[in-house]
Amino acid sequence: MKLRSKAAALLLLALAALLLALLSLRASRAATPAPLARPASALPRRPAPAPARLQGLGALPGAGQGPRRRLPPRSRPRAGRRGAASLKKLVRRPGDSRSFQVVLPHELWIHLAVVACGNRLEETLVMLKSAVLFSHRKMQFHIFTEESLKPEFDKQLRQWPDSYTKKFEHRIYPITFSVGNPQEWKKLFKPCAAQRLFLPVILKDVDSLLYVDTDVLFLRPVDDIWKLLRQFNSTQLAAMAPEHEIPKIGWYSRFARHPFYGSAGVNSGVMLMNLTRIRSTQFKNSMIPTGLAWEDMLYPLYQKYKNAITWGDQDLLNIIFYFNPECLYVFPCQWNYRPDHCMYGSNCREAEQEGVSVLHGNRGVYHDEKQPTFKALYEAIRDFPFQDNLFQSMYYPLQLKFLETVHTLCGRIPQVFLKQVEKTMKRAYEKHVIIRVGPNQMH
Ligand SMILES: *[C@@H]1O[C@H](CO)[C@@H](O)[C@H](O)[C@H]1NC(C)=O
Numbered sequence: 001m002k003l004r005s006k007a008a009a010l011l012l013l014a015l016a017a018l019l020l021a022l023l024s025l026r027a028s029r030a031a032t033p034a035p036l037a038r039p040a041s042a043l044p045r046r047p048a049p050a051p052a053r054l055q056g057l058g059a060l061p062g063a064g065q066g067p068r069r070r071l072p073p074r075s076r077p078r079a080g081r082r083g084a085a086s087l088k089k090l091v092r093r094p095g096d097s098r099s100f101q102v103v104l105p106h107e108l109w110i111h112l113a114v115v116a117c118g119n120r121l122e123e124t125l126v127m128l129k130s131a132v133l134f135s136h137r138k139m140q141f142h143i144f145t146e147e148s149l150k151p152e153f154d155k156q157l158r159q160w161p162d163s164y165t166k167k168f169e170h171r172i173y174p175i176t177f178s179v180g181n182p183q184e185w186k187k188l189f190k191p192c193a194a195q196r197l198f199l200p201v202i203l204k205d206v207d208s209l210l211y212v213d214t215d216v217l218f219l220r221p222v223d224d225i226w227k228l229l230r231q232f233n234s235t236q237l238a239a240m241a242p243e244h245e246i247p248k249i250g251w252y253s254r255f256a257r258h259p260f261y262g263s264a265g266v267n268s269g270v271m272l273m274n275l276t277r278i279r280s281t282q283f284k285n286s287m288i289p290t291g292l293a294w295e296d297m298l299y300p301l302y303q304k305y306k307n308a309i310t311w312g313d314q315d316l317l318n319i320i321f322y323f324n325p326e327c328l329y330v331f332p333c334q335w336n337y338r339p340d341h342c343m344y345g346s347n348c349r350e351a352e353q354e355g356v357s358v359l360h361g362n363r364g365v366y367h368d369e370k371q372p373t374f375k376a377l378y379e380a381i382r383d384f385p386f387q388d389n390l391f392q393s394m395y396y397p398l399q400l401k402f403l404e405t406v407h408t409l410c411g412r413i414p415q416v417f418l419k420q421v422e423k424t425m426k427r428a429y430e431k432h433v434i435i436r437v438g439p440n441q442m443h
C-alpha cells in the first residue's frame with residue numbers, strides 16, 4: 001500500500017516535470033522570435049541551404065528517405081518557415097541538445113569509465129568526444145589516470161563548448177588496486193589495464209557501468225548500448241563481445257593456455273556491467289568449492305594462473321566467465337568492432353547488417369598506416385570543430401577519406417563503417433524536427 005502510493009506520487013511528479021518542460025519549451029519559443037534572431041556569429045558559414053544537403057544524403061548507400069518525409073511541407077504557412085529555420089539551426093549546431101534536455105534523477109545517468117595511462121590522453125579525449133557528440137542522456141565520466149595527466153584532462157574537458165559540457169560531469173581518480181600487490185597489478189599486460197577489474201569495488205555507489213578502452217569510438221548514442229542492460233536475464237551481470245567470430249582462426253582459441261569463455265573467448269575492450277550484481281554474487285571458481293565474492297576472488301585467481309596468462313586482465317575475465325557462463329551476456333560484434341573483423345575479409349555479420357556501433361581501434365591502428373579506415377574515423381571525430389555542422393564537417397570529409405582506403409580489405413566495405421554514423425545524424429535531425437517543429441504544426 002505504502003509502496004503503491006509512493007509509486008503514484010513519483011509518477012505524478014514525473015508527469016508534472018514533463019508538463020513543465022513542455023511548457024517552458026513553448027514559452028521560450030514564444031518569448032523569442034528565436035531562430036531568425038540569432039547572433040550573426042552563429043549564422044551558417046557556408047550559404048548552401050540545409051534541405052539540399054540532406055537530400056544529398058539520400059543518394060548515399062543505405063540512406064532512406066527518413067528525414068525528408070518528416071520535413072514540414074513548404075505549402076504550410078508558418079510551419080514551413082519555422083521548419084527551415086530550425087533545420088538550419090540543427091545543421092549549424094549539432095551539439096545543441098537544449099531542446100530535449102530533461103532533468104534526470106542521478107540514478108538514470110549513464111556511467112562511463114575509462115582507464116588512461118601513458119600517452120593515451122588525446123585518444124581518451126576523442127573517445128569521450130564521440131560519446132558526447134551523439135548521446136542524449138546525461139553521462140557521468142569516471143576517468144582513472146596517472147597524477148601527471150589529471151590537470152590536462154580537467155583543462156581540456158572544461159574547454160569544450162557549453163552545449164557539450166552540460167551533457168556530462170566528470171570525475172578523475174588515481175590508479176588504485178584494492179587487493180594484492182599494486183606493482184604486480186600494474187605490470188599485468190599494459191600499465192593500468194588491470195584497473196578495470198577493480199571498478200566494482202572502487203565505484204561502490206554506482207549501479208551500472210560501461211567500461212571502454214581508450215581506443216574506442218562511439219558511432220551512435222551511448223544510450224543505445226546502455227539499453228542492453230535491460231536485456232540481462234536474472235543471472236547475467238556483465239556483457240562483452242566475442243574475441244573472434246571464427247574460433248578456428250582466432251588467436252585466442254589457438255594460443256590461450258588457460259580456460260576461457262565460449263569457443264573464442266571474449267574481448268574486454270567494451271564491457272557493460274551491472275556492478276550491483278557483481279558485488280552481490282558468489283562466483284564459482286577452480287580454487288574453493290563454495291564460491292567467492294568478486295573482490296576476494298581476483299588475487300587468488302591471478303596467483304593461480306599468472307604463469308599461463310598472456311593478455312592480463314582480459315584473461316582473468318575469460319577465466320571468471322568460463323566458470324560462470326550464466327553470468328555473461330554476449331553482445332554481437334558490431335558493439336566492439338576491431339580490425340580483426342575486416343582485415344582478413346569481412347566476418348562480422350551484425351556490422352554488415354546494422355553497421356558498426358562501437359569501433360575499437362586496437363593494436364594502435366589510429367596512429368599508424370596499417371588500417372586507414374580506422375584512422376580516418378578517428379581523425380574525423382578528433383578534428384571535428386564542436387560547433388560545426390556534422391554533415392558538412394564530419395560526414396562528408398569522412399566519405400572523401402574513405403575513398404582513399406579502398407585498396408585495403410576494411411576500406412572495401414565503407415557502408416559498414418558509415419551506416420550508424422549516418423543513422424545517428426538522421427536521428428538527431430529528426431528529434432529536432434519533431435520537437436521543434438512538431439508542436440508548432442499541431443496548433
Ligand atoms: C542491476 O541489478 C540490480 C540487482 O539485480 C537491479 O536492481 C538493477 O536494476 C540493475 N540495474 C540495471 C541498470 O538494470
Ligand SMILES: *[C@@H]1O[C@H](CO)[C@@H](O)[C@H](O)[C@H]1NC(C)=O
Nearest residue numbers: 233234235236325326327328
Ligand atoms: C541467462 O542467459 C545465460 C546465457 O544465455 C544462460 O546461460 C543462463 O542460464 C540464463 N539464466 C537464466 C536464469 O535463465
